Amino acid sequence: MLKSVLGTAALVVSAFAAAAASAQPAVPLAAAVGSAATAQWRPGPDWDRNIDVRCASRGYGYNLCQVDTGMGSRVYVLRQISDTRCVEGRNWGWNRAGVWVDQGCEAIFRVERRWSDRPGPGPGPGGGWRPGPDWDRDITVSCGSPQYNYAFCQVDTGRGSRVYLKRQVSDTRCVEGRNWGWNRGGIWVDKGCSGVFVVERRWR
Numbered sequence: 001m002l003k004s005v006l007g008t009a010a011l012v013v014s015a016f017a018a019a020a021a022s023a024q025p026a027v028p029l030a031a032a033v034g035s036a037a038t039a040q041w042r043p044g045p046d047w048d049r050n051i052d053v054r055c056a057s058r059g060y061g062y063n064l065c066q067v068d069t070g071m072g073s074r075v076y077v078l079r080q081i082s083d084t085r086c087v088e089g090r091n092w093g094w095n096r097a098g099v100w101v102d103q104g105c106e107a108i109f110r111v112e113r114r115w116s117d118r119p120g121p122g123p124g125p126g127g128g129w130r131p132g133p134d135w136d137r138d139i140t141v142s143c144g145s146p147q148y149n150y151a152f153c154q155v156d157t158g159r160g161s162r163v164y165l166k167r168q169v170s171d172t173r174c175v176e177g178r179n180w181g182w183n184r185g186g187i188w189v190d191k192g193c194s195g196v197f198v199v200e201r202r203w204r
Contacts, residue, residue: 048114052078055099056106057091062178066098067111074112075099082106089188090150093181100177136202143187144169144194145179154186155199162200163187170194 047070055065069075075094077086084104086092091103099109135158143153157163163182165174172192174180179193187197 051111051113053099053109053111054081054107055092055101055109056081057084057101057104060102060104062100062102064098064100064177065109068113069094069096069098069111070113073114075109076112077107078110079108080106081108089152089181089183090190093177093183095177095181102178139199139201140166141187141197141199142169142195143180143189143197145172145189145192148172148190148192150188150190152186152188156201157182157184157186157199158201160202162202164198164200165195166198167196168194169196 051067053065053067055063057063077088077092080086082104084091084106086101086105086107091105092099092101092107092109094100094109094111099111101107139155141153141155143151145151165176165180168174170192172179172194174189174193174195179191180187180189180195180197182188182197182199187199189195
């Protein structure tokens, strides 16, 4: 008799557990896999390394040398080859797609490729410094090239931001990487480009 009662109780508990489990909201498998892949993806173990790239401005023209700089990297002139002095923001620069040169600059550039999705430097053990709550906002900056000369308009773009041309003011067409660009310190213009730029400042 006791065995029969215990057996019946076990069946009731099992049925209740199964019903509770089936009542949980279903999560689409593709969505779950996609979210996990997005959150967990990292480059391979050989990503964090130095890459040397030779890039030359042939006939004083613009040239882009493709190399995936990733995010969190740093690029600088390792050795200048041309007689023309290579000045960052004026006749050379870099973006996610690679290193660009112009106006006779030729050099060997070092790409210190690092993946930045890790705790950043800051006060206290392990870093973790973050800017104030008003950091993430859009900033409008007017920047002009007077008499076709180079000009630099300072604005702290931070890291993880985006800068784009909102409105061209000059008759000269503004082309990113050729007569305008930006870096951590601000926006530069040259060769007659004048425009209104938007800095979408985001901390990532």
